[in-house]
Amino acid sequence: MGGDENLVTAPPQAQGKEIHLSIDNKTYSTHKNEITSLSVYSNELGVIGKIDIYKTKEKLLVERKYKLSTIYQGQYYQIWAQYFCMTEMGYSINKLAFYSLSDNKLFPINIPTTENKNELINFINQFKNYNPADVIQTNKNKCSHCIYSNLCDKTEVNNVYE
Numbered sequence: 001m002g003g004d005e006n007l008v009t010a011p012p013q014a015q016g017k018e019i020h021l022s023i024d025n026k027t028y029s030t031h032k033n034e035i036t037s038l039s040v041y042s043n044e045l046g047v048i049g050k051i052d053i054y055k056t057k058e059k060l061l062v063e064r065k066y067k068l069s070t071i072y073q074g075q076y077y078q079i080w081a082q083y084f085c086m087t088e089m090g091y092s093i094n095k096l097a098f099y100s101l102s103d104n105k106l107f108p109i110n111i112p113t114t115e116n117k118n119e120l121i122n123f124i125n126q127f128k129n130y131n132p133a134d135v136i137q138t139n140k141n142k143c144s145h146c147i148y149s150n151l152c153d154k155t156e157v158n159n160v161y162e
């Protein structure tokens with residue numbers, strides 16, 4: 001794919017990518033009791049992905065972020081999905097945590113419950129069943145002032161700038 005990625009990547013995303021690139025390129029100092037950047041999958045959830053770090057001695061799964069002050073629900077879903085993938089693959093996990101690199105803080109979190117798992121499955125199903133046609137509502141006045149109207153397949157309205 002062409003184009004300059006810097007133009008479409010916000011600074012926090014760029015920092016996050018750098019962190020994960022260092023792992024993928026194995027420039028991050030690996031330890032023999034750590035598994036990094038492992039590809040994981042779950043047949044049950046129907047998802048694939050990559051974990052950040054699994055500490056084999058402690059059976060601890062860690063997801064690092066550049067800067068973390070609040071843990072958002074989507075971040076819980078990310079580490080829960082990693083957890084369910086790894087356990088389905090046969091790994092044993094006793095602890096989960098986020099790690100904030102910028103201030104060197106560890107945020108331990110609970111192992112997901114059955115209720116959490118159902119919530120995650122429900123969330124994944126919303127993605128799988130997502131149909132933009134169900135949620136995009138066109139508004140003639142708005143579309144006529146939208147610079148993308150000529151490219152948009154949701155409206156026949158031409159914009160006023162032509």
Ligand code: SF4
Pocket residue numbers: 137138139142143146147148149150152153154155
């Ligand atoms: S033209 Fe398309 S993109 Fe623009 S406001 Fe209308 S629906 Fe949205």
